Amino acid sequence: MxxxxxxxxxxxxxxxxxxxxxxxxxxxxxxxxxxxxxxxxxxxxxxxxxxxxxxxxxxxxxxxxxxxxxxxxxxxxxxxxxxxxxxxxxxxxxxxxxxxxxxxxxxxxxxxxxxxxxxxxxxxxxxxxxxxxxxxxxxxxxxxxxxxxxxxxxxxxxxxxxxxxxxxxxPALPPNSGAAFLKFLPRTADDYATVSAAAVVTLDKAKKTIADVRIALGSVGTTPIRAREAEAVLRGQPVKPEALREAGEKAKQAVDPISDFRGSAAYKKEMAGVFVRRALEKALEGISKKGRARKSSQASKRGRKKR
CATH class of the missing domain: 3.30.465.10 (Uridine Diphospho-n-acetylenolpyruvylglucosamine Reductase; domain 3)
Structure with a gap:
């Protein structure tokens, strides 16, 4: 040295x-x-x-x-x-x-x-x-x-x-929001990911339509990227599986990975699409869980008041 x-x-x-x-x-x-x-x-x-x-x-x-x-x-x-x-x-x-x-x-x-x-x-x-x-x-x-x-x-x-x-x-997450991070590890837990994806989804008040979304990926290029094209196909759309799949396809087109010992470039592209879809699903699941937890808490409070 x-x-x-x-x-x-x-x-x-x-x-x-x-x-x-x-x-x-x-x-x-x-x-x-x-x-x-x-x-x-x-x-x-x-x-x-x-x-x-x-x-x-x-x-x-x-x-x-x-x-x-x-x-x-x-x-x-x-x-x-x-x-x-x-x-x-x-x-x-x-x-x-x-x-x-x-x-x-x-x-x-x-x-x-x-x-x-x-x-x-x-x-x-x-x-x-x-x-x-x-x-x-x-x-x-x-x-x-x-x-x-x-x-x-x-x-x-x-x-x-x-x-x-x-x-x-x-910044704090807006109301009716869920967030998720996923990564695929080729070997041990301390290794770098083959592909990683993060998503933050915000629904409207009725929780039927995607009001806003942010998607980012890692290990798919020279820098981490924001998948704006994937976000664009989701904003203002109802929460449907086909919309999430389309976002995954757009994410595949946005990445430019290299082939290495963690996987080929083609494999990483496919993984990017899959993991974006899964991250979106997990973020939406988080919103549903928050809603169920809130309803359960409110029901519990009403029960205590009746006693």
């Missing part, structure tokens, strides 16, 4: 100063689960590592405008077990729970994983489907970036060398 300088700033202001000083020769390190491996393989050769570990407050998870603000330094495990995340946006906790192994989740951070920009990661499709945004800070100020615009290419984002992910904002 090539020698490098290691900085441990205590504030974001100091982080920005270090990044400004070293420019493209610096790399920000949070959990280090991906960066250290890439350095060992000499895929990246920074002359300075700027650690975020001593910067207070970057791992907080809190309510913000009825959604959730997740600090860039929050670990995958902290998101997974957060009572606030589980209560407000359970799909987020479920997705992070399914990342790799617990050893990785205890070290890997939300911001670090996104900045790494591996198109095979689990969280990005879920975050895109949920309409999340990234807040990036630098010495010049801060800006918000939608998750679907954040990923630029294979292992590449729109972040500038001087910018750091300080937080991720995930």
């Amino acid at each position: 090539i020698p490098f300088e290691y900085r441990t700033p205590k504030t974001l202001k100091e982080v920005y100063a270090d990044l400004s000083q070293f420019g493209t020769d610096a790399k920000v390190v949070a959990g280090g689960t991906a960066l250290v491996i890439m350095m060992k393989q000499r895929l990246v050769r920074p002359t300075c590592l700027v650690s975020l570990r001593s910067v207070r407050g970057l791992n907080q998870i809190a309510l913000k405008d009825s959604g959730l603000r997740i600090g860039g330094l929050a670990t995958h495990r902290e998101v997974e077990i957060s009572p606030l995340v589980r209560r407000r946006i359970p799909l987020l906790a479920e997705t992070y729970r399914r990342v790799a192994t617990i050893r990785v989740r205890n070290m890997a951070t939300v911001g670090g994983g996104l900045a790494h920009a591996d198109p095979n990661q689990d969280p990005p499709p879920t975050l895109i489907a949920l309409g999340a945004t990234v807040k990036a800070g630098s010495g010049e100020g801060a800006r918000e970036i939608s998750m679907e615009e954040f990923f630029k290419d294979y292992y590449e984002t729109v972040l500038k060398p001087s910018e750091v992910i300080t937080e991720v904002f995930v």
Whole structure:
């Protein structure tokens, strides 16, 4: 490994100063689960590592405008077990729970994983489907970036060398909404998925028509993608199996996977269509379960009042 300088700033202001000083020769390190491996393989050769570990407050998870603000330094495990995340946006906790192994989740951070920009990661499709945004800070100020615009290419984002992910904002789900994340693992639980899909579906008040939908996929190209063509065939349509199948077909056309040891490109295309349909079905099932639970709770309350 090539020698490098290691900085441990205590504030974001100091982080920005270090990044400004070293420019493209610096790399920000949070959990280090991906960066250290890439350095060992000499895929990246920074002359300075700027650690975020001593910067207070970057791992907080809190309510913000009825959604959730997740600090860039929050670990995958902290998101997974957060009572606030589980209560407000359970799909987020479920997705992070399914990342790799617990050893990785205890070290890997939300911001670090996104900045790494591996198109095979689990969280990005879920975050895109949920309409999340990234807040990036630098010495010049801060800006918000939608998750679907954040990923630029294979292992590449729109972040500038001087910018750091300080937080991720995930808006609350609208009423009558359901969400789901699915992935197909070719081998063990800690492997990357052959294909992953996330869907968020919102029904109208009568729960008969799809008012809105967001669909995203991972492991099907150089970046995670949002399947807008698949969404378009569902909006304003009644909830019917044939509509979900058509959305799956549109999703197949939107992906551009490569052949590798996890499967051929043709196989992954077929899987993309199947998993989009299944994710939509699971999201709709979640809405039905919420409705049944609400009715059961109301009936129980009425029963207690009669007594």
